[in-house]
Amino acid sequence: MIVVKFGGTSVGDADAIDRAAAIVRERLPRQPMVVVSALGGATNALIAITQQASEGQLISAIRGVEALRDRHMEAAERLLKPGPGLHEVQAELGVTFDELAHLAEALSTLGHATARARDAIAAKGELLSSVLVVAAFRERGIPATWVDPTTVMITTDQFEKAEPRPDRIAEASQRLLRPLLAQGQVPVVGGYVGATDHGIVTTLGRGGSDYSASLFGAALGAEAIEIWTDVDGMLTADPRVVPSARLIDRIRFDEASELASFGAKVLHPSTISPAVRLGIPVWIFNSRKPQGTGTLITFEAPRRPVSAIAGKSGVTIVKVRSPRMLLQHGFLRSIFDIFDRHRTSVDVVATSEISVSVTIDDATHLDSLVVELSQLGDVSVERNRGIVALVGAGMGESSEAMAAALGALRELRVHMLSLSASAINLTMIVDGDQVSTAMGRLHHAFFPGDA
Numbered sequence: 001m002i003v004v005k006f007g008g009t010s011v012g013d014a015d016a017i018d019r020a021a022a023i024v025r026e027r028l029p030r031q032p033m034v035v036v037s038a039l040g041g042a043t044n045a046l047i048a049i050t051q052q053a054s055e056g057q058l059i060s061a062i063r064g065v066e067a068l069r070d071r072h073m074e075a076a077e078r079l080l081k082p083g084p085g086l087h088e089v090q091a092e093l094g095v096t097f098d099e100l101a102h103l104a105e106a107l108s109t110l111g112h113a114t115a116r117a118r119d120a121i122a123a124k125g126e127l128l129s130s131v132l133v134v135a136a137f138r139e140r141g142i143p144a145t146w147v148d149p150t151t152v153m154i155t156t157d158q159f160e161k162a163e164p165r166p167d168r169i170a171e172a173s174q175r176l177l178r179p180l181l182a183q184g185q186v187p188v189v190g191g192y193v194g195a196t197d198h199g200i201v202t203t204l205g206r207g208g209s210d211y212s213a214s215l216f217g218a219a220l221g222a223e224a225i226e227i228w229t230d231v232d233g234m235l236t237a238d239p240r241v242v243p244s245a246r247l248i249d250r251i252r253f254d255e256a257s258e259l260a261s262f263g264a265k266v267l268h269p270s271t272i273s274p275a276v277r278l279g280i281p282v283w284i285f286n287s288r289k290p291q292g293t294g295t296l297i298t299f300e301a302p303r304r305p306v307s308a309i310a311g312k313s314g315v316t317i318v319k320v321r322s323p324r325m326l327l328q329h330g331f332l333r334s335i336f337d338i339f340d341r342h343r344t345s346v347d348v349v350a351t352s353e354i355s356v357s358v359t360i361d362d363a364t365h366l367d368s369l370v371v372e373l374s375q376l377g378d379v380s381v382e383r384n385r386g387i388v389a390l391v392g393a394g395m396g397e398s399s400e401a402m403a404a405a406l407g408a409l410r411e412l413r414v415h416m417l418s419l420s421a422s423a424i425n426l427t428m429i430v431d432g433d434q435v436s437t438a439m440g441r442l443h444h445a446f447f448p449g450d451a
């Protein structure tokens with residue numbers, strides 16, 4: 001069997017869903033299971049609805065619900081022939097929109113939304129898209145069966161970034177999905193969404209449908225996982241930032257994973273790990289160009305000094321300076337324990353004799369982190385930084401890549417620099433507003449010959 005995942009733009013409207021159906025139909029002999037995202041932009045809209053409602057802006061929130069209702073109803077009308085089938089789907093969608101309107105009212109009365117409530121609302125996007133996709137697929141001759149993600153994607157109760165429980169997911173997938181596949185059915189399940197053991201709805205964090213796809217792929221021992229998106233595959237940089245970025249035909253698992261962690265949004269950063277464990281190849285394809293060759297992520301890809309460049313802004317540097325303590329046994333552990341307790345993951349680390357600098361993406365717990373870290377030394381915080389990362393499995397084989405990178409960035413201020421011990425990535429911390437410039441210059445240096 002294979003897992004076929006369609007992202008937000010790949011199910012964004014009736015035409016896109018139509019193209020998705022053609023892609024799945026072609027794959028029927030390979031026993032596909034389909035994972036879908038919400039319609040492009042729907043998750044953002046749902047998050048805005050929650051926020052507006054809980055801040056008392058009920059009218060805006062309800063307008064948001066109605067706009068989403070119109071969009072889904074219109075897609076249903078364009079996808080399905082008039083008749084009882086269409087009515088049934090519209091009634092089903094309508095129930096969810098009525099429920100959303102009630103939830104918005106409840107939140108505006110409460111004046112507050114918990115993470116659990118935010119997840120319950122955000123998860124509706126995938127519920128709506130999957131209902132639409134199943135009906136459209138069936139009308140196009142694909143034996144699609146809707147599967148409730150809360151029955152198979154079992155997670156912890158860390159709302160908004162729940163951790164999957166692979167053993168439970170494997171057990172539920174074998175019990176609920178395998179028989180459908182065996183009967184020639186195509187299970188269609190919303191990505192991003194899960195539930196705790198007690199059935200309370202959770203989400204895997206933004207962009208999490210890719211992760212759902214690879215978790216199901218691992219649970220069912222898939223032959224391949226296909227991620228269908230709005231670009232030709234994994235490129236040498238984000239084409240929105242570097243328009244001359246080129247397609248990478250094959251890339252190694254570890255490189256793809258690093259790129260995703262450092263901002264290549266085309267894959268959720270956790271997608272690779274379930275696939276790599278079983279060696280399941282991951283493909284990335286463009287749903288607008290189904291005949292494209294895409295990118296294959298696998299163990300056997302050429303070793304290049306630099307395969308691609310990634311970047312992200314909104315990074316915070318936290319520096320702890322402690323002349324007395326640094327060389328003392330256990331000091332670094334004390335620092336990382338503090339980050340761990342505050343559930344804040346650290347991306348890049350640089351140390352000197354007297355200071356430790358780390359970067360974090362998520363500054364939600366910054367205030368309490370600083371209070372605790374201050375017990376270990378003088379703490380300073382630099383906000384609005386950005387990371388650019390050069391990723392290549394062969395980077396460590398010579399110092400040329402590092403020299404060329406620093407040369408390319410010579411007029412920019414580099415606040416921190418780190419070469420991983422495995423020498424697969426070189427990360428540089430720059431000013432947040434310089435990330436695009438830095439990526440452009442690095443791309444020009446490492447992938448010359450383009451515009």
Ligand code: ADP
Binds near residue numbers: 008266
């Ligand atoms: P989907 O909704 O299909 O999951 P996303 O928007 O999450 O799509 O991811 C696709 C986007 O990722 C692309 O439109 C592109 O702008 C961005 N992206 C960032 N880095 C890369 C890269 N190295 N290669 C390809 N796309 C990238």
Ligand code: ASP
Binds near residue numbers: 007038043044192
């Ligand atoms: N719909 C979710 C989001 O927008 C998950 C995804 O698209 O992967 O974050």
Ligand code: MG
Binds near residue numbers: 007210265266267
């Ligand atoms: Mg995505």
